[in-house]
Amino acid sequence: xxxxxxxxxxxxxxxxxxxxxxxxxxxxxxxxxxxxxxxxxxxxxxxxxxxxxxxxxxxxxxxxxxxxxxxxxxxxxxxxxxxxxxxxxxxxxxxxxxxxxxxxxxxxxxxxxxxxxxxxxxxxxxxxxxxxxxxxxxxxxxxxxxxxxxxxxxxxxxxxxxxxxxxxxxxxxxxxxxxxxxxxxxxxxxxxxxxxxxxxxxxxxxxxxxxxxxxxxxxxxxxxxxxxxxxxxxxxxxxxxxxxxxxxxxxxxxxxxxxxxxxxxxxxxxxxxxxxxxxxxxxxxxxxxxxxxxxxxxxxxxxxxxxxxxxxxxxxxxxxxxxxxxxxxxxxxxxxxxxxxxxxxxxxxxxxxxxxxxxxxxxxxxx
Numbered sequence: 001x002x003x004x005x006x007x008x009x010x011x012x013x014x015x016x017x018x019x020x021x022x023x024x025x026x027x028x029x030x031x032x033x034x035x036x037x038x039x040x041x042x043x044x045x046x047x048x049x050x051x052x053x054x055x056x057x058x059x060x061x062x063x064x065x066x067x068x069x070x071x072x073x074x075x076x077x078x079x080x081x082x083x084x085x086x087x088x089x090x091x092x093x094x095x096x097x098x099x100x101x102x103x104x105x106x107x108x109x110x111x112x113x114x115x116x117x118x119x120x121x122x123x124x125x126x127x128x129x130x131x132x133x134x135x136x137x138x139x140x141x142x143x144x145x146x147x148x149x150x151x152x153x154x155x156x157x158x159x160x161x162x163x164x165x166x167x168x169x170x171x172x173x174x175x176x177x178x179x180x181x182x183x184x185x186x187x188x189x190x191x192x193x194x195x196x197x198x199x200x201x202x203x204x205x206x207x208x209x210x211x212x213x214x215x216x217x218x219x220x221x222x223x224x225x226x227x228x229x230x231x232x233x234x235x236x237x238x239x240x241x242x243x244x245x246x247x248x249x250x251x252x253x254x255x256x257x258x259x260x261x262x263x264x265x266x267x268x269x270x271x272x273x274x275x276x277x278x279x280x281x282x283x284x285x286x287x288x289x290x291x292x293x294x295x296x297x298x299x300x301x302x303x304x305x306x307x308x309x310x311x312x313x314x315x316x317x318x319x320x321x322x323x324x325x326x327x328x329x330x331x332x333x334x335x336x337x338x339x340x341x342x343x344x345x346x347x348x349x350x351x352x353x354x355x356x357x358x359x360x361x362x363x364x365x366x367x
Contacts, residue, residue: 001363002090006034006055006106007098012122012271014041016143016354017098019161020362021050023355029363032090034083036102053086055079059101059293060128076105083109094118094138094365099130111136116365120358121146122160122271124299138365141358143271144303144348156361159354160275166256167279167351175257179247185219186331189258190266193289196225197268199315200287201232204266206320207327208241218331221247221258256280264330266323269301269312277304279350283339284310285326287319308342 003024007017018041021031033045033052045052057079061068083106087095094116097103103119110117121130122143131150134140140151143160176183192200201224208220224232229250236242252258259265259280267273269286277284284304288297304310311330313322330336349357 001094002030002032002092003362004032004034004086004090004092004095004106005097006095006103007100008033008035008039008041008102009100010270013098013100013102014039014044015163015272016120016122016161017096018044019163019355020096020358022048023359024362025050027359027363032086032092034086034102034106036100039102053082055082055102055105057101057105062293079105080109084112087113087115094362096120096362097130097133098122099127099133101129104129104133107133107136118358118362120158120160122275123294123296124274124303125294125296126150127294127296139361141361143275143354144300147299156357157348158357159278159349160271161355161358162272162275162279163256165254166259166276168256170257170260172261175261178257179219179221180244181219181247181261184217185245186217186264187219187221187262188264188266188327189221189223189262191223191255191268192225192287193268193270193273196223196228197287197289198228199319200266200268201225201228203320203323205232205235207324208236208246209239210324211328219245219247221249221262223249223252226250263336264327266327269297269304271296271300274300274304277309278343278346278348281309281340281343283330283336285313285323285330286310287313287315287323290315304342307345309339309346 005017005021007013024031033050034055035041035052037054037056058075061072087109095106095110096118097107098120107117116138117136118139119130119133119137120141124144134151140155141158142155149155190204204222233248259282265282265284269288286301288301301312305312311326
């Protein structure tokens, strides 16, 4: 069988479909990826020898400026023609998208060609592209329970596929030794998404400045993002805050190790992060990105908050003070234990189940 999969733009839109693509190939099927022009995921696809083509598409403008709408229409028409040509050449059994604007013209083209299409929504609210694509889709896969789901009759809650590394067996003692962390230390990992977050970095710096980590018995693993690393490091060094209880990283490939050893995670609340927290059942302080489309990061965070698995802090002028208060509160109370237990109330497929459920649906279709 042959499949075309469209996703990219962000890790949350790319990695779940990348996991599916790799498994589809293992089963002897053919898969072709559609990605945004010059997408960050292209190097990964090249390294894995996964065939792909690029769609020069932009997001639906959130402005009344007519020039932006004209540009969107122009790009959409060109992308639709390209998608129709690829469908004519490849003749896939089905296409699948992950909700990015890259998937929109391909799913639309599949509807015109009467080719079965599927979508996966990993957030707790449908994005604009998926809300439109869902009209054409044969099945809608969701990573979380979505309120007021307009496609409830054809929805399957599959969970969101995570990379294979997140399902592997790990040795905690070995990981602690790698980072030279003492066994009794409470570990907090902080990250701000794939690009890092200046506001979260600033709040953590303020926390370290006000509360010397060695006195509190915490080990902080702070992932700054590559563009912020040098600036953050200089500030810590200026005030002699660097010590064995502060581990500063610009990026870390094996994030599953940090989830595994941490007592608390502090992060944004993108779909991939939510899925990973569920896999490892980790208490979290979530700081939703205020500019996220459809306010989806807040909705994602609410999903865990309502199960008592996470706290939510706004990214506003009070972020620094609120973050300090909540970190201290969590470690002085028994709330961390309550948050871990909260995950037992989340009934969503985990481990390899998400990709297996999705691939079972894809490969069961008739030509």
